[in-house]
Amino acid sequence: MNKESRQLRVGILGCGPISQAAHFESCRKAHNAELYAICDQAEDLVSRMALIHEPRVTYLDYDQMLADPQVEAVIVAVADQFHVEAARKALAAGKHVLMEKPLGVSVEECEELREQVRESGLVLQVGNMKRFDPGIAFARRFIRQEMGQMLALKAWYCDSTYRYEETNNLQPILVTSAQARRPAGNPKADKSRYYLLGHGSHLVDTARFLGGQIMSVQARHVEKFGAYCWFVAVEFADGSVGHLDLTVAVRMDWHEGFQVYGEYGSVIGKTYNPWYLRSSDVECFSVRDDQYHRILGEDAHFYKLQVEG
Template identity: 30%
Template sequence: MVVRVAVVGAGFMGQLVHIPNFLRAKNCEVVALCDLREKLGRAVAAKYHIPRFYNSHEKLIDLKDIDACVVIVADDLHAPIAIDLLKSGKHVFVEKPMATNLEDAEEMNRAARKAGVILMIAYMKRFDPGCQQAKRILDEVLSTRELGELTFVRVHCYGGEWVCGLRESMSYIETEEERPSIKPRPPRWLPLEEYKRFHMFNNVYCHDINLLRWFLREPEEVLYSTFKKDYHNSILAYKDFNVSFETGHIRAHFWDEELKFYFERGWIEIKPPPPLLRNVPTKIEIYEGEEVRTFKEQWAEWGWSFEREAQHFIDCIEKGEEPLTSGEDSINDVALIENIYRKFLEERKA
């Protein structure tokens, strides 16, 4: 079976990441490209030898020779475009975050279920060989308690240099065309003046929310949340421990992100690479310190998470399996992000 794919979105991530990876995926044929900017879209289609171009995703809806769509557009467009395509019976892979509000995320999932098609959200870090190895290690340590009880978790992301020269090495195409206007889709309860900050938090740090939930489970409560300009701290409560979640940004020539799990007799530290650094997996460090003190580094196989997630989507369509980053699961990321921001507004008002 060859899965025939249309890509919606010819911008930065479409050009440099998703189009090349779906072109390389086994049992996949990229047959169409769609973008509102016609000059850009046609140039990108020509560069990657994609045979057909459309200037609206609506033109894909009635096409029976397209099995799946890869939606790589602005966050506020995820839900309306994905819902249209899901209702037409097409499998959909959509960039993270799933949506900009919980209502839209739930509607996307309902549309997928009703049509009997796959909805996958592009949380590529779950496909990083190092993150997958870290998940196996954490599951074992939590089960055997070889490091004792889990006592505290620190999730930290201040970002930094994330493109790693990919723009220059792959000849990114730009045109003078204006970007299409986009109607914001904030949560109904959110004051409009807060949407810019909420939007940025949802766009960037949903990755860490998604990883945390995968490594552990859903937190029971948001105990505390604050934002100072674009810098954020919150405390998430689990039954027997808390998580410190801290985000911000730094102009630096490196990438600053880690998840650290503290146990009674040691810790496990997970350090993801810059997002667009190809074929370099997440680094894992394990410290055990009691009578015998040991420090170990775990190295996973080389592999690029973006390429692996593209293949996973195609494989799930072929086998009829639920994706690792399904719409059903990813709804919980949007819900938790909304709860974190709600808590901040409550704290500020008190």
């Protein structure tokens, strides 16, 4: 593992499941970043994670970590309801921010945060790690550089009823704590809202990453036998049309991907359960040579790649 001499010193807020499964390891493996500090009010979690991941310093108080002049950037990995509050504090302290998605839980708080980012001159990046999937990045380059005008885009994100079995087999054993800070009530009780924020944010971001700004939306929603489905018709800024399918959960394997039809070619992609850390399988057909083009052998640890980015 090659490390650059100049490394961004990162402090991670939150020692819960997503940090254990993704962020601690990503900072340790990133060639241009260092896991400098970890912070959580749960002392037992901080102690255990410090033994495993060996940050330089640990904190039980977020304000104290932000006051550390050695911390240059913060990864916010706490409950969704605390995202904006934590990000605003970090920006006020002069730290760059990598924010776990979703950015926030209301449009109003996100708009206020956006204004603070603009005034600060700092970087706030939402953790839509699929942008760092080499296959999706390859598709974007083809669309931008070779495909010509886009006609239409279809994208789907269908979580699987078998996902948790797969995830449990792939992730490390996750540790929780009774001391951890939790939001009031049960944020997951409203399934429609929870699925749109947690899963739909990935789908919409991938569509925008490939197709550009979405200008109009018409959605249909149905719930049956504990499953939730949204079919969404969209129009992009260039006048092309799109169809987005968010379904949680399908009675089959993880089903995620996209198709894009353009002037000089088309793209089809299949994306895997993220915990496989596997690049999307993408084929780009070009009329310029009447051939399919693929990308193979790329580093697909997109959680690490988003830290490096």
